[in-house]
Amino acid sequence: MPTTIWPSAAHQGSARVDWPARSGIRPAGTTGPYYQRVPRLFANLALARGDGRYARLQRTLARVQLMILDDSGLEPLDDQTRHDLFEILADRYGRRSTNHHQPTARVSMA
Known part of the structure; x- marks a missing residue:
């Protein structure tokens, strides 16, 4: 019976967040790692x-x-969500x- 594997599983993303937190990688004035499904x-x-909390x-x-950011591309983006994603990435670019x-x-393993 074939087994289906999802390479971008949520537990892999949260594990990537745990590593920097445990390693102490955190410059002053910043918050720690953040994992979120899109x-x-x-x-x-x-x-x-x-x-009213949008700007904050x-x-x-x-x-x-x-x-x-995990599980993006599961649904098409409308204009507002596309703009939100652009704003997040533009604010973070180079910083x-x-x-x-x-x-x-899906990868099928027989």
Whole structure:
């Protein structure tokens, strides 16, 4: 019976966050590593836009030293979520590390 493996599993992303935290990699004035699934991140941003926390959340995301975004590309992006992703990546470009994972095709192991 073939086994299906998802190379970009959520537990792998959270393990990548744990390593820098345990190693003490954290410059002064920054928050530690941050792992988030992209659909949940966009839901949080939409909620923050509605209750007035959007600018503060964007500033917080810009200060995170290592951001790991997992499971992107599962759903098409509308204009607002595409703009949100651009803003996050533009704020971080050249300043902080961003690791962006997209699920790949299923690998069947026989």
